[in-house]
Amino acid sequence: MSTPPTRRRTASHEVSAALLRAAETVLDRDGSDGVTVRAVAEAAEVSPTSVYNRFRSKDGLTVALAVRTLARLGEIVDVPAGPEPRERLRQSCRNYRDFALRHPARYALIFGTGSPLEDQSSEAAESGRAVFTVLKGLIGDVAPELDDGELPEAAQTVWAALHGSVTIEQAGIGQTPDADATFEHMLDCLIQGVTAS
Amino acid sequence: MSTPPTRRRTASHEVSAALLRAAETVLDRDGSDGVTVRAVAEAAEVSPTSVYNRFRSKDGLTVALAVRTLARLGEIVDVPAGPEPRERLRQSCRNYRDFALRHPARYALIFGTGSPLEDQSSEAAESGRAVFTVLKGLIGDVAPELDDGELPEAAQTVWAALHGSVTIEQAGIGQTPDADATFEHMLDCLIQGVTAS
Known part of the structure; x- marks a missing residue:
């Protein structure tokens, strides 16, 4: 008392x-x-x-863990301003990959089948949108010519490629010999694709 | 007898x-x-x-199902020659997406965690390489300037983006309002990225 x-x-x-x-x-x-x-x-x-x-409940635990995981992911992809925008985006993507490879269970929780982000009204979905906003900001700096309709599309493409890349690597089913080199090549390709449109 | x-x-x-x-x-x-x-x-x-x-065993069944699934996937992504190469690649990617969305369990079996393709010596891995070869052929027609080292990297990037895109869609966690439009935007971006390098 x-x-x-x-x-x-x-x-x-x-x-x-x-x-x-x-x-x-x-x-x-x-x-x-x-x-x-x-x-x-x-x-x-x-x-x-x-x-x-x-x-x-288990669901409550899952949402709380997803919020925690997404907060951490948001921090590490939000590379401090300073480097040239393309290099900043690249570093952010490398950090994303490192996080996924180091914490496969946490990664699967937030972005795998049954993710609590599917419920758009959940606190976890809000945390997911916050990470996406970071990614949009990084890409917007690389490609300032993208308008408000194009930027989310570009960010979704980059996220899809990152997500596919790390889950293929996690499953051990990539078709190229050097995953590090392949990841860098993918970043070249994505930046070309995002800025060329 | x-x-x-x-x-x-x-x-x-x-x-x-x-x-x-x-x-x-x-x-x-x-x-x-x-x-x-x-x-x-x-x-x-x-x-x-x-x-x-x-x-x-269960493993034997899994490998046989993966071989069957990959054979079917290989058929549908191997769009007959005829359309302009970029349109042919786009159609192939659309077919890949349709397959994944129509058959989520088969798709998860071949490319999800625990995929039998991880064992490079398995018959399933051979079937996986055959599908990848189809993809390389389609991309090689779109970007004939890519050399033997670049082509697999480009194909791996396209596959990563496709895989990420369809698994994000399966999980219902995409951040854009229209999945069809986003997929087409991704194809624009990938083709730009693959051909601009």
Whole structure:
């Protein structure tokens, strides 16, 4: 009763953050299907009720994990301004690839089948749109001639190529010998395609 | 004993084809995980032993289904010569997209996580290379200036974009309002990128 409200809110926030970190550990270890209220409670060494009180369900956990993952992805693709715009876009795309290859389960959660982003009204979809906005900004700097209708199309094309590229690489089914070189070639091609139209 | 050998081979081939059709029905209904020797036997109304004798295991079924699926994909992307090369490539890409959207489980089997194509020595990987060869041929006609080193890179880029595009569409997470228009825009961008380098 004597604890100041701000301190109580901080403490509650910290508990949520700890549960989310535990959920992420479960996700990395067992994939999306493994992220259940029970498994997260076990990993966090709390009661299932504690997890349930904060995230309600497996779906609640999934959305919270997607928001967290997309926030992190948004940070790493938002390469600080400074380099020449094309080089900045390239670095952003390289960061995207690194993230996907380092965290395949998190990546599959946000962009694979059953992604919570499919529900356009979810908080996760909002986080997805924020990452897309970063990508649009980077491409807009590379191709300032694109109008408001063309820019989202160009960004969607770049995203599709990135997504296809990293999921092909994750599945180990690429048809070229050097994935690094192929990725750089793809970036050449995309930048040519985006700026030539 | 009196049946001529050719006829016996045909009959055996027909049984295998019937089992494979049953396996495909199970795949379309239940996804890759559902394709078990038992489920296929049930669907084909034969004993599990009959399935086992021809395909050995779930893995054997998966490889056979992948070979069948890739053969079909290879046919539909191999648009007959005649149209202008760029239009031929575009039609091929549209056919690829249609196939993926119509048969999501088959598509995930060949190009999703756990794809049998990962094993480069498998018959499925050989079928995958055959489809890639078709794509290289189409792109080579559009961009005859590409040398033997550049052509596979260009084809891999086009494939990555196609794969990313259709899996984003399957997951329902695209960021543009009109998937048909976005796909056409992507084809513009890819052809520009492939020919401008």
